[in-house]
Amino acid sequence: MPESSEQSILLEIRSFSPVVPKSKKRKRRIQIIPKDIYPITIPEKLPIKITPCPIVEAILEIRFVSNESWTNIPGLLYPHIREKYTRDRKLPLADWPEEMRRQDPDIVHMPLLQYFNDQYIIQIGPRVIGLMTIPNTYPGWAKIEAEMTWLIAQIQKANFITEGERLAVRYIDFFPKLDIFENISLDMQMSGKALTLPELNVATVLRKDKMTARLAISNSVIGIAGKEPTTGSLFDLDVWLGPQDFDLFQNGMEKFGAIHTLVKQTFFGLLKPDFLATLKPSYT
Amino acid sequence: MTTTFPCPVDKTFQFTTPIQSAPVGCYQVPVPGEIDRDGLAITKLGARGWGRLHHFRNYYNAGWGEGQGKPVSPKAVEAFYQFLALIEFPANIKPSIFLTDQGSLELCWENESGNDIQLEFSSTGIEYYIESNEQEGTLGLLEIAELPNRLR
Numbered sequence: 224m225p226e227s228s229e230q231s232i233l234l235e236i237r238s239f240s241p242v243v244p245k246s247k248k249r250k251r252r253i254q255i256i257p258k259d260i261y262p263i264t265i266p267e268k269l270p271i272k273i274t275p276c277p278i279v280e281a282i283l284e285i286r287f288v289s290n291e292s293w294t295n296i297p298g299l300l301y302p303h304i305r306e307k308y309t310r311d312r313k314l315p316l317a318d319w320p321e322e323m324r325r326q327d328p329d330i331v332h333m334p335l336l337q338y339f340n341d342q343y344i345i346q347i348g349p350r351v352i353g354l355m356t357i358p359n360t361y362p363g364w365a366k367i368e369a370e371m372t373w374l375i376a377q378i379q380k381a382n383f384i385t386e387g388e389r390l391a392v393r394y395i396d397f398f399p400k401l402d403i404f405e406n407i408s409l410d411m412q413m414s415g416k417a418l419t420l421p422e423l424n425v426a427t428v429l430r431k432d433k434m435t436a437r438l439a440i441s442n443s444v445i446g447i448a449g450k451e452p453t454t455g456s457l458f459d460l461d462v463w464l465g466p467q468d469f470d471l472f473q474n475g476m477e478k479f480g481a482i483h484t485l486v487k488q489t490f491f492g493l494l495k496p497d498f499l500a501t502l503k504p505s506y507t
Numbered sequence: 508m509t510t511t512f513p514c515p516v517d518k519t520f521q522f523t524t525p526i527q528s529a530p531v532g533c534y535q536v537p538v539p540g541e542i543d544r545d546g547l548a549i550t551k552l553g554a555r556g557w558g559r560l561h562h563f564r565n566y567y568n569a570g571w572g573e574g575q576g577k578p579v580s581p582k583a584v585e586a587f588y589q590f591l592a593l594i595e596f597p598a599n600i601k602p603s604i605f606l607t608d609q610g611s612l613e614l615c616w617e618n619e620s621g622n623d624i625q626l627e628f629s630s631t632g633i634e635y636y637i638e639s640n641e642q643e644g645t646l647g648l649l650e651i652a653e654l655p656n657r658l659r
Contacts (some may be wrong), residue, residue: 288578288610290569328538328565349568386630388581428540437539461539466581467648 261431263408263492270491270504271363277396277458277502278361279446283371283479284353285378285471286332286389293321293349296383297336300347303377308338308345316348324349343370350388352378359447364483372476379472387471391463392482394490399448403440403456406498434485436462462486544588551591553601560587563606577610580630582648587612587628589651594658624658 289296316324317335324330334346334353342362344355354371356362378384404411404423411418411425422443429436439459445452462482469478491499537545548557563579570576596602602616611629618624622639633654636643646654 288569288581290577292569325566325568328561331565385577386580386582426539428542430540435540463540465585467585 261429263429263489265488265492268506269487270499270502270506272505273499273502274505275502276361277398278356278359278394279397280356280358280393280395281361281367282353282355282391282393282395283367284351284389284391284393285384285387285475286351286391287384287471288350288386288388289383290385291383293335296349297347299381299383300352300378301338303380304338304345304374307373308340308343310340311336311338314346342366345374368476368480368483371479375471375475384471386466387469387475388466389463390469390471390475390478390482391461392479392486393459393461394486396458396460396490397444397446397448397455398458399446399453399455401456402442403458404442406495407440407493408495409440409493429489431485433468434462434464434482436460436485436489438489458490460486460489462489547588547591551594551596551602552604556601556604559604560612563604563612567606572608576606576608579606579612580610580628582630583610583612583628586633586648586651587614590614590626590628590633590654593652593655626654 291299314333314335314337316330316333332348332351334348334351336347338345338347339357342357342360344357346353346355354367354374356367398406402419402421404419409425411423424439424441424443426437426439429438437460439457441457441459444455444457446455446457447453448455462485464478464482469475494502545557548560552560564584567576568578571578596616597619600616602614605613605615607613607627609629611627614626614628616624618639620639622637624638625636627634632648633646633651634643635646635654635657637658642657644657646657
């Protein structure tokens with residue numbers, strides 16, 4: 224096992240199988256997890272539902288390059304989706320001059336327009352298109368999958384994607400009035416002592432097979448629970464595949480399914496069992 | 508750091524106050540998941556090559572140049588990084604990188620004997636030309652591991 228900090232992830236994740244012999248277990252040490260091992264133990268069974276559902280938004284996103292200019296893309300797509308998506312709105316970024324947007328790599332993949340109905344939002348920009356659930360109304364994976372299958376067929380008809388760049392599934396969960404760090408298998412230490420702070424934000428990147436996962440966790444955000452804003456914790460997980468690992472129109476939905484599975488495995492793999500039990504997990 | 512970070516070469520708009528994120532004086536946070544690749548590009552291509560690659564990926568959209576330029580192919584970029592991980596360039600050689608109007612990445616350098624080596628990474632494969640033995644050919648994207656051997 225490598226000892227160099229450059230080669231290893233130094234987060235202590237309790238769910239990782241112990242290597243230290245039992246006799247030495249009392250002397251609690253940070254184990255160094257090799258980079259090529261996914262540092263989260265994947266549960267054997269994954270719930271299909273928890274209550275209350277913490278999912279604020281689920282987003283299925285395709286980043287792409289196009290030989291079409293942005294001014295043409297909405298016009299190519301809209302005729303194919305207008306029967307289901309009757310309303311639209313321009314996002315604030317759309318009011319920025321194109322020259323300014325073009326010069327900022329941080330916003331190049333941001334959407335400029337949304338088309339929506341009562342269940343979903345399609346958002347689109349010069350290099351991105353995504354399907355998003357209406358906040359706090361998660362309909363379940365099976366329904367999202369069916370809608371995305373339909374959307375990909377419409378995108379194919381619209382014919383503006385030259386090449387796929389990234390295929391991603393992102394779930395944003397909010398836990399009101401709760402410090403998520405007390406309920407997940409992820410410990411932070413400072414000077415050898417557990418870090419329990421009222422404002423703690425952690426972001427990291429994990430890799431499994433060909434997938435990359437960006438995990439951002441915070442115990443100090445304001446979200447909406449019911450209809451009222453409240454403080455709480457955020458669990459934001461974005462998992463994606465790169466350009467050589469999918470073909471949108473050949474195997475896009477299959478790949479979305481695989482990514483979604485890793486999202487679930489990561490989320491439930493990090494929850495402590497006693498916390499998960501309070502969320503009334505349903506497996507059937 | 509002795510180099511500035513990549514920023515747009517042709518700023519149409521200028522802010523009167525420094526509110527832009529780039530150029531930044533002392534550090535830049537890469538896109539999540541890209542730190543290894545950025546490190547690789549800096550090591551193998553030098554600051555200039557890394558900066559040019561950053562420009563090609565972020566600032567060259569459809570219609571660049573005379574209006575017909577295509578954006579860089581994501582598959583070509585992926586293959587390009589895979590190649591960088593495999594290749595060791597001669598000491599003190601930092602290859603030059605270009606974006607073609609077809610959205611391919613071109614990499615050129617001279618070997619120890621001063622002969623040109625040119626590679627073009629596109630969405631479908633890699634074309635190579637080796638001046639020393641007048642050899643040229645094409646490899647598929649999945650054959651990238653073979654490329655360093657062909658260049659020897």
